[in-house]
Amino acid sequence: MSLSPRFYDLLMKGSFFFVGGLAGSMYATHHHHDNLKILKQDLNILHPPTREFGHAEEKVEVSKDLAVRDVLKYGNPGPIADALARKAYVAAYDRRLRHSAWTAEHLTAASIARPPTTDTSGPVDRGKSKFIEDEDLPIPFRARLADYFKSGYDRGHMVPAADAKSSQEAMDETFLLSNIAPQVGDGFNRHYWAYLEDWCRRLTGNFADVYVFTVPLYLPRLGTDWEMACVIGSPPNVSVVLASKPSSPLTPDVLELSAGAFVLPNAAIPDTAPMESFVMPIEAVEHAAGIQLFSKAVKAAAKPICATTKCELIIRKFDDAQKKPNLRRAVSGLV
Template sequence: MNRRKKGKNRKIFKKESRSNYKLGCIITIIILIPILYGVYLYCQGIDTSQKEKPQTSTSFQTSSDQKPENKKPEGKKTKGTKSENNKSGGKNPTTKELEIPVSLTRRQEQIIHHTGYTVSYNKDLKLPNWVSYELTRKETKGKEKRSNRFITDPQVRGLIATNTDYAHSGYDKGHMAPAADMKWSPQAMKESFYFSNMCPQHPQLNRRGWKNLEEKIRDWAIADSAIIIICGPIITRQPKTIGKNKVVVPQQFFKVILSPFVKPMRAIGFLFNNKQSVEPLSTYAVTIDSIEHLTNMDFFAALPDEIENKIEAEADYFQWPN
């Protein structure tokens, strides 16, 4: 009798154990389903965010192998065909937006942001493609002394000119962003002597016409509170070179100037041949449209079209403070 009861108890115990085991499995599965599904969604979210994350830009980048988008046809600028990606969407463009020209052709380029200026450096030419900066009324009152120490730009990747290249070449080391505009900061003054900011210039251009324009721009910055300047060399297909590093000698130099805070806003361009330039500054004044044609660059593209088209077609030197 006792054996039968024990047998029955064992069977009941086994059945209860199996039931409890099954119930435990079911509960575990129920608990795991939302957990596993949550893990799956989390993984999918990471994958999606990585795919959709935009490329971030560093303080300088090489873009020689990148085809520029929204390219305008080469040649004379067509009104009303500005790149919409460079517009400010109805908002007032920032100084930084106005400082950076849009290249309409492919060129070797490394964008470097220094304390007082931005340079598009071309390691093939050993020259800047362009240099841009804003000069304010306050900055013209700086007291920092000129360093006169020409040095290599530590951020440049690739070849760059040296003092030896310029020695006995017959050309001056011509500043694009002038040292006299960088007196407001010791670091800005030091960086103005980087070779990435230099071009071979005829001595009577560097010391006369180019210098005279730099001085006039400082007067305009004082009068108008701030001026935006973009300048650089213009190269033909078969340029001369100097030095062991074969630094290209430009045939011409341009400078475009925008006074963004006066009403009405005004802008003007200047074009110099790389030779003796001793004529009055008004002689060298040209439209920005004409410089855009020579350089294949779009200046002040962030401005609304109606303003940009108007001011870039003007070249009246005498509408500026004299």
């Protein structure tokens, strides 16, 4: 499947998300390799392998002397990251970009299970959930439904509705526009990205606790004159996963950690694209996004997640709503 000129132009300018997938023809597969190469080059700009960027534990104390208080006497312009605590996730909302800077979830086998139906509450139903503005945010900084009208992009969930089955309220909260980012629909939001979300949920079968961070990633690009240009547009998706389980039945309090970061271009991705082709260093993601996901100790202790579990997607094709899905696997090494 070839990319439309608009999407291809945005992609060439460095627009990506952390997590994704591939679906399409040999033409799309060829451009997948080109786009992935560009993405890795962009991350190297931000995180050269041989360069030290300092230590996360170094804290810069904000001066509280009279001069500072005098300058900010009539107001502090920010920027402000709105902390959003929901039933199934937490997030930090970016008022400038009109979507969350990141979302975080804690998945367990119990948390993603559909609760039993009672006489007073019907079953949790995605069909009852509607996309709505987030009224917890100031009106001038909210994302609006009109922002996506005829935009050419899907309203892509950062925290998927399928991760929030504990109650109807929890599922409804995933449809708040603060949890939505612009995503290419065919081949990404409706396909490879959805396969990756499913893979994260299936990790709960092998790990006691799974922590998933989703980060829309805006990457700078080096211009021909060596000036840094900031990318504005639909970002790539990044999914960072940290999973833990007891190291053995005899030592339940000693945890074995596994972690991985997957950076996916916000574009149609072939179903056959191996997950491991999207693996990026967590440190590179942290530096590009301007956040610290895990401490140095956690990152040092964690094993690569693709070494401790299968980085393999299950492809679901729904050609007809009345038919059962046709399942097949996208195995690393097919491309």
